[in-house]
Amino acid sequence: xxxxxxxxxxxxxxxxxxxxxxxxxxxxxxxxxxxxxxxxxxxxxxxxxxxxxxxxxxxxxxxxxxxxxxxxxxxxxxxxxxxxxxxxxxxxxxxxxxxxxxxxxxxxxxxxxxxxxxxxxxxxxxxxxxxxxxxxxxxxxxxxxxxxxxxxxxxxxxxxxxxxxxxxxxxxxxxxxxxxxxxxxxxxxxxxxxxx
Numbered sequence: 015x016x017x018x019x020x021x022x023x024x025x026x027x028x029x030x031x032x033x034x035x036x037x038x039x040x041x042x043x044x045x046x047x048x049x050x051x052x053x054x055x056x057x058x059x060x061x062x063x064x065x066x067x068x069x070x071x072x073x074x075x076x077x078x079x080x081x082x083x084x085x086x087x088x089x090x091x092x093x094x095x096x097x098x099x100x101x102x103x104x105x106x107x108x109x110x111x112x113x114x115x116x117x118x119x120x121x122x123x124x125x126x127x128x129x130x131x132x133x134x135x136x137x138x139x140x141x142x143x144x145x146x147x148x149x150x151x152x153x154x155x156x157x158x159x160x161x162x163x164x165x166x167x168x169x170x171x172x173x174x175x176x177x178x179x180x181x182x183x184x185x186x187x188x189x190x191x192x193x194x195x196x197x198x199x200x201x202x203x204x205x206x207x208x209x210x
Contacts, residue, residue, distance in 0.1 A: 023039070074103075123138070126138045
């Protein structure tokens with residue numbers, strides 16, 4: 015796995031399957047290309063791109079990447095949300111390429127393990143809707159967890175009574191998370207267990 019930092023959002027490239035997890039805001043493509051070069055990644059190495067959710071700072075480059083032949087991996091729980099950021103980019107007058115769900119590879123979370131295995135990644139994608147309805151987390155069998163904007167586990171006390179966030183963390187930890195990679199904060203490493 016390679017972590018690319020070229021704006022405000024951490025982007026992760028899973029080399030074994032050519033999967034890019036999250037992108038930054040629209041307009042950051044030149045910085046993205048520089049980050050690829052610094053990490054020895056070619057655009058042709060990226061087969062699939064997915065977003066933890068479809069807020070503008072996570073999906074801003076996906077339209078440009080799909081125009082270059084990268085395939086959007088879209089979870090069925092995300093399908094109704096892929097145009098969420100269009101109005102934001104339009105209001106801010108930032109050039110962007112809108113996304114087309116019909117051109118994406120759409121799968122369910124239940125199908126994710128088989129799909130990922132088919133491209134050389136051991137893991138699965140789970141729904142973690144505490145941040146937004148379309149939020150998903152990529153869980154690798156080696157304990158790496160890519161969680162986008164999921165609130166850190168330390169915030170559970172502050173969000174007393176947030177059962178959705180509690181369930182998200184219970185699922186992540188039950189899947190054997192060792193290192194959780196966030197979009198906007200440093201990674202969190204766990205020992206053998208962490209009480210939720």
